[in-house]
Amino acid sequence: MRFASILNGVVVNAILADHGFDPGDGSTLVQSDTAQIGDTFDGVHFTPAPPLPPVVPASVAMWQAKAALQAAGLLTSATAAVAAASNPVLTAFWEGASTIDRSSPTLAGIAAALSLTSEQIDALFIQAASISL
DSSP states (O other), X not given: OEEEEEETTEEEEEEXXXXXXXXXXXXXXXXXXXXXXXXXXXXXXXXXXXXXXXXXXXXXXXXHHHHHHHHTTOHHHHHHHHHHTTOHHHHHHHHHOSEEETTXXXXXXXXXXXXXXXXHHHHXXXXXXXXXX
């Protein structure tokens, strides 16, 4: 039978065992075919754990970054900010880089020119990573 191993009202494991099995860790076993690790248990019902927040990727393809900026209505402004910097190396990066890193000082500069918060940049990176052809 399948059991949820519960400690302090939270499912910490799901195991297959016979009735009377003692996990030896102080947890309580409750029979359940559906409980998952992280779910809560109120003594009667299991409640699914909230979804994990999306992971911000360390880098994305530059085309994905530009597609996310376009979707957010920011691509024209970002391109203008790069042009306004009058920096040939920055322009070459903007036009030819294959990837952009979330931790890049270049990204920080472009984001500052667009008045983007760290949370907004994270959201753009998450969106960018979800874009595929």
